[in-house]
Every structure is written in C-alpha cells, then in structure tokens.
Amino acid sequence: MIESGDDFNRFDFLWLAVYFIIFVFLIKIINMQVIKYSYYREMSDKNRTQIINQTAPRGKIITRDGVTMASNKPSFSLIYFPNPQNSQQTIRKVAHLIAKYSDSDGKKIYASILKSQGAMKPVKIADRLGASSIMNLSELKNFYQGLELISEANRFYPYDNYLSHVIGYVGKIDSNDWKIYSSDLNYSMDTFVGKTGLEKLYEGKFKGKDGGLYMEVDHRGRLMRIMDSRQGVPGCDVHLTVDFKMQDAAEKALASLPYKRGCAIALEPATGRILAYAVKPGFDPNMFVNYKEDKKEFDVKFDEFNIGVQGTYPPASVFKMLSTIAILESGKVRPDETFYCPGFYDAGDRIFKCWEKKGHKEVDLLKGLAHSCDVYYYNAAYKMGPLAIETAARKFRIGLKTGVDLPGEKSGNLFGPTVRASQKSYWFIGDTLNLAIGQGETLVTPMQMAVITAAIAGRGAIYRPYYVEKIVSRDGELVTGGKPEKLSQVELKEETWDLLYKALKSVVDEGTGRQAWIKDLEVYGKTGTAQNPHGKDHAWFVAFARRVNEAPGVAVAVLIEHGEHGSSAAAPVARSVIKAFYEDKITPAPEKEEEAGEAVIVE
Structure with a gap:
C-alpha cells in the first residue's frame, strides 16, 4: 500500500521538531558552558559560599x-x-x-x-x-x-x-x-x-x-x-590642631573645680587654630562601643549639650574690653579723665551698683579696667553714648556665628540702640548702663569670646576657628588639609591698641585677674561675673599671653556656670592652659617664682 503525501509530511514535521529541540538544547548548553561560563560559575560559587x-x-x-x-x-x-x-x-x-x-x-x-x-x-x-x-x-x-x-x-x-x-x-x-x-x-x-x-x-x-x-x-x-x-x-x-598638653591641662583644671558645668577654649590668634576645647561635663564615648561585659561600668545618662558653642551668656565685664575700645575710638572720654566711684551710680529713677560696694574712689581708664569698676563705665558710656559701644560690638562680630565646624552653634545676641530701633522700641538710660558692662540683652557663647580675645591679641584679625589640621590616608597620602580663613579685620587707631594692651596687662598684674599671672610671661586678661536670675552668677575669664617682644601665641576663654567670680573660678583654669602652651618655651629666671594669688581682687 502506498503512503499518502499527508502522512509523509507529518513524519517530516515530527523529525524537524526533534531536530529543533536538540538545536535549542545545544545552544543553551553552549551559552551556559562557554558564553556565560563565568557568570554561572560565580552564581554557583555564591550558592556554596557565604x-x-x-x-x-x-x-x-x-x-x-x-x-x-x-x-x-x-x-x-x-x-x-x-x-x-x-x-x-x-x-x-x-x-x-x-x-x-x-x-x-x-x-x-x-x-x-x-x-x-x-x-x-x-x-x-x-x-x-x-x-x-x-x-x-x-x-x-x-x-x-x-x-x-x-x-x-x-x-x-x-x-x-x-x-x-x-x-x-x-x-x-x-x-x-x-x-x-x-x-x-x-x-x-x-x-x-x-x-x-x-x-x-x-x-x-x-x-x-x-x-x-x-x-x-x-x-x-x-x-x-x-x-x-x-x-x-x-x-x-x-x-x-589640638595640643594634648593644653587639652590635658584644661580638662584637669575644670575637673578640679566644684562646679558642675564649665568650658575652656584656647585659640592660636594668628590662625584660628583650636588648641584646646574642654567642656564639663564631658562624656565617655567608650560607653557605646565597649566590650559588653564592661557595659555596666558606664553611666548611661550623659550630657551632650556643648556649652562652648550652644550655651549663651551675658558677657558681663569681659565685654568691657569692647567698651574700652569704644571709649578710646570715640574721643569723647580722655584716657586720663577720672570719675568718682562711691560704689553706686545714680541714674535718676534707679541706682546702679558697682560690684565693689565701698567704691573705687577716683578712677581713670586704666584703673577702671584693671579693677573692673562698673561706675567708671557707667559714666563713660553716658558721656559718649551707646552707639559707640554697639559699633565696637558689631566690629567684633557679636551676634554672628563664628563658623566653627561644630553642630548647633548659636549666634548670641547683639544689643544696642539701632537694634532696639529696628524693633520699634524705646531705648532708656538703663539700657546704656547695662550695655557698657556687658549685661542686659547682650549674649555670647564661650567660642565667640575666645574669637574676640584672639582678635584683640592679633590687633583686629578675626579668623574662623578650626580644629582639623589634615586628613591622611594610611599610606601617607594627604587627602585634605585645614587652613586659616580670615573673616574680617578690625581697624583701630594704634594708640587704642596700645592703651588696651596696657589696660589688659594691668588687670593681671595688679587687678582682678591676678590669679592668671605667670612669671616670665606677659599675660593680658579680663575677669567677668555674669548676673544669673536663675541662681548663682556665672564666672568669666578671657586672656592672651606672649613672651616679651613676641607676638601673642595663645588666647583663652573660660566660662564656669555658677562660678560667681571670674577671678577665683575661671582665671586659674586659663592660667593652667597658658602655662601648658608655654611650658617648653619659658626660660625660667633664677629667683624664686612669686606665687600667684597674693593681693587678690575679687570680681
């Protein structure tokens, strides 16, 4: 019997289908074993490798x-x-x-x-x-x-x-x-x-x-x-940029005080480098990474509040440095002009007291700053007007952030007649008197006062504070580096700088800053006691120092919460930091060093 054509075609189609399947299978094998061998090998390795x-x-x-x-x-x-x-x-x-x-x-x-x-x-x-x-x-x-x-x-x-x-x-x-x-x-x-x-x-x-x-x-x-x-x-x-010897001195000095909270900041005036930055209370970062069996040794309650840049306080008498600049620049009060201090100032409807209740008697500019006489600054401010003081504060960037690379920095608060006028409010004589002695609405951070002190040490050069000198890879390659950044330059008369330096030196040599005196060094400083309506007053001390005939090498700002007196609470901390900076640079004199603290004047 002869097969029909339809049967033959079906048989050929079946074989073609088989050949096609074999062909596809071969292509797949080639693809897996040759073309994508490395891919499937990696997948296989992953299946057996963790x-x-x-x-x-x-x-x-x-x-x-x-x-x-x-x-x-x-x-x-x-x-x-x-x-x-x-x-x-x-x-x-x-x-x-x-x-x-x-x-x-x-x-x-x-x-x-x-x-x-x-x-x-x-x-x-x-x-x-x-x-x-x-x-x-x-x-x-x-x-x-x-x-x-x-x-x-x-x-x-x-x-x-x-x-x-x-x-x-x-x-x-x-x-x-x-x-x-x-x-x-x-x-x-x-x-x-x-x-x-x-x-x-x-x-x-x-x-x-x-x-x-x-x-x-x-x-x-x-x-x-x-x-x-x-x-x-x-x-x-x-x-x-931090110097360990200075940091160690600052940390130990703060720890030795009975007060719970404080801050010490040291800057290099010529660059803005942060040489020390100590905050009390600190916290031990090991608590987050320590071996678990040692975890119980740590107090899990810790204070992250960084008062150096986040705490704002009235600058109090350390602000008198700027009031002194305003006096000298205004020309309305002669440096040798005296005012009588009976221990208070009669503003008409209110009596403003001096910190020295028995009074300082006749006081000129040098004695006024050295002994921090409030009455002298009340009289000088009334005579020259508040605008000169506000202008000096603006020049030194009060009310502006320093720009330090630390989170949460506050800008403080600039206080003055133009600020009050912009708020469509009145200005009173009491505002002028408070402005002159750093009270009232003026607020600063310790970092701002450190920058201002460094600027005075550098005769007007204001730098952004920074603390990273360089970043280096493990093979020694420099990745990036920090560098000084000058923010502004305060232009004052040379005689203003000279008289201000002389006055600040007298604060330490014979005035309220005697606790910061260091043999063989020239230390320039200012004490301050900031009024605190919520408790005991806060203590300030700012200073810069140099060796004879050299430029100032370090500027320091110290704030002690509830420390009451800058002379006794804050000045010794600054002294420790400054001594640490110069400990390898001082050539000791043969005679016995005079003990700091004799004839202390408290403010």
Whole structure:
C-alpha cells in the first residue's frame, strides 16, 4: 500500500521538531558552558559560599603633638550557621546560653537565630565580645556546631571624656543612618557609624574597606570550611590642631573645680587654630562601643549639650574690653579723665551698683579696667553714648556665628540702640548702663569670646576657628588639609591698641585677674561675673599671653556656670592652659617664682 503525501509530511514535521529541540538544547548548553561560563560559575560559587564581613579599623584621631585620641582595639563577634536538624528546644537553649555569656538580649538572639534558620543563611548574633565572653562561647562551640567567632576592629577612646564634644562617638547604624549609607556596599545593618562630632562629620574618611571571611557551606547552609580571609583596609587618619598638653591641662583644671558645668577654649590668634576645647561635663564615648561585659561600668545618662558653642551668656565685664575700645575710638572720654566711684551710680529713677560696694574712689581708664569698676563705665558710656559701644560690638562680630565646624552653634545676641530701633522700641538710660558692662540683652557663647580675645591679641584679625589640621590616608597620602580663613579685620587707631594692651596687662598684674599671672610671661586678661536670675552668677575669664617682644601665641576663654567670680573660678583654669602652651618655651629666671594669688581682687 502506498503512503499518502499527508502522512509523509507529518513524519517530516515530527523529525524537524526533534531536530529543533536538540538545536535549542545545544545552544543553551553552549551559552551556559562557554558564553556565560563565568557568570554561572560565580552564581554557583555564591550558592556554596557565604561572606561574613569583618569590620576594618576606623581611621585614628591624632593631636598635633602626636597623641592618639581615638583608635581601635580587637574585638570578637559570634556568627551562627543554620542547621535544619536543630529543634526549637535546641535553638531556645543555644539562644539562652549565648545571651548569658555575651550579656545580650536573649529574645533578640532567639529571633536572629530563627531568621537565620528560615533563610538558611549565617547571621552575626553578638558583637563586641571581651575576654570572658570569648572563653565561655569557645566552650559552647564544642557542644553546638554552627557557632563561629571572628575577630574585628572596635573603636576605642584611650582618654575617655577628653575632647568628647569635638570627637563625638560611634554607634550601631539605625534606620535614619541606613537611608544615608544603604547605597554603599561597605555598610551593613550591623555597622557602627559616626553619630556626632568628628566621627559623624568625617564618617566617609574614617570608614575603611571591610575585610571578610569566605566560607564554604553545603546546600543546607551548614559551614563546611573557611576558604579565605581577606584583611580590611583601614580608614584615613584625622590630625587635629589640638595640643594634648593644653587639652590635658584644661580638662584637669575644670575637673578640679566644684562646679558642675564649665568650658575652656584656647585659640592660636594668628590662625584660628583650636588648641584646646574642654567642656564639663564631658562624656565617655567608650560607653557605646565597649566590650559588653564592661557595659555596666558606664553611666548611661550623659550630657551632650556643648556649652562652648550652644550655651549663651551675658558677657558681663569681659565685654568691657569692647567698651574700652569704644571709649578710646570715640574721643569723647580722655584716657586720663577720672570719675568718682562711691560704689553706686545714680541714674535718676534707679541706682546702679558697682560690684565693689565701698567704691573705687577716683578712677581713670586704666584703673577702671584693671579693677573692673562698673561706675567708671557707667559714666563713660553716658558721656559718649551707646552707639559707640554697639559699633565696637558689631566690629567684633557679636551676634554672628563664628563658623566653627561644630553642630548647633548659636549666634548670641547683639544689643544696642539701632537694634532696639529696628524693633520699634524705646531705648532708656538703663539700657546704656547695662550695655557698657556687658549685661542686659547682650549674649555670647564661650567660642565667640575666645574669637574676640584672639582678635584683640592679633590687633583686629578675626579668623574662623578650626580644629582639623589634615586628613591622611594610611599610606601617607594627604587627602585634605585645614587652613586659616580670615573673616574680617578690625581697624583701630594704634594708640587704642596700645592703651588696651596696657589696660589688659594691668588687670593681671595688679587687678582682678591676678590669679592668671605667670612669671616670665606677659599675660593680658579680663575677669567677668555674669548676673544669673536663675541662681548663682556665672564666672568669666578671657586672656592672651606672649613672651616679651613676641607676638601673642595663645588666647583663652573660660566660662564656669555658677562660678560667681571670674577671678577665683575661671582665671586659674586659663592660667593652667597658658602655662601648658608655654611650658617648653619659658626660660625660667633664677629667683624664686612669686606665687600667684597674693593681693587678690575679687570680681
């Protein structure tokens, strides 16, 4: 029987279909084995390889004299590898023991293990483990397979609370941080990042490139072997303008006082470099990164308020430096002109008192500043008018931020007749008298007073304060560097500068600033006592110093809350800081040094 043409066509079509399927199959094999071999090989490796990140050391923070303020120390983390044969009872027991030995939250560890079991992927369940934790967990590993300890770098601050409001601290990444860093593959949900201060500001520089352990696992996610260990690359080092000897002196001087809150700031007048920045109370940033078994040693309540740039206070008598400039520049009051101080000033409808109740008698400009006579400045201000004082305050940028790279800086408040007029309000004689002695509505931060004092030391040059000298990679390459930035220049008559210097020196040599006197140095300063309606008065002292026939090398501002008297509470702190700056620069005289504190005049 002869086959029909239709049967033959169907048979050929069947074979064509078979050939086509074989062809497609061959193309697929070629594609997988040749064209995309590397891709599928990588996918295969990933299926059998798990990578556990190991935190790279953060960059160091180093003072200008080579002291490390922030470094790293070894720490351990515990990794859990899932095992499908583990029962719920076993998981609960393991979680309980891990929590016990690592001083961690048992519920969180249990939840992490369950998540790891469900995804069949290893997870880091404990970090910052110290010696005692490691010993116990190492024993636990012998009974429960799937636990692994890995070494990591952990942040460490060797000088505890020193410079804490500048350095800041690091903490575990949170949801807000993750929005910033999630696109960077060098960050994970258990990374520690800068939260405040330098640590936050230069997070991108401090963060190194993490290393990792490459581990082979089976199809169920169980650890087979460690294939490779890749070392992390440390972050960049930040070198500060801060001098450790001066910082140490400031911190110790503040700590020795019975008052709870204070601040000491030292600047280099010719550049604006911050040489010391001490705030009391500070805080120990180690509390956020210390080994967990040591956590209980820290007081979790700490004060982040940075009074150096966030606290605003009446400048009180330290403002008389600017009132003195106004007097000399106005020409309306001669430097040798005297006013009688009986201990008060009669303004007609109100009596304004001098701090010295028995009065200073006849007082000229030099004696008025040296002994901080309020009545002298009341009379001078009334005679020359308040506008001259406001003009001097504007020249020295009162009411403007200094521009220092610290968060939350306040601008203070400029007080004067033009400001009051812009507010469509009246100006009274009492406002003039308060303005002259730095009371009333004038407000400044300690940093602003440090900048003003440095500007007077530099004869009018006002610089933006800064504290980062340079940032250097671990291989020594300069990444970036800080440099002086001049904001403005105050132009005054030469005789104004000369008389102001003479008056400020007399404050320390024979006046209210006697506690800041230092042998073999010329110290220029001003005390202040800021009225405080909420309690005891605040104490001020500002100063700058130099060796004979040299330019001033350091300017200091000290504020002690509730310290009452600048002469007794604040001046000794400034003296300690200045001595630390010059300790290697002073040539001691052969005779015995006169003790500071004799014939002390209190203000």
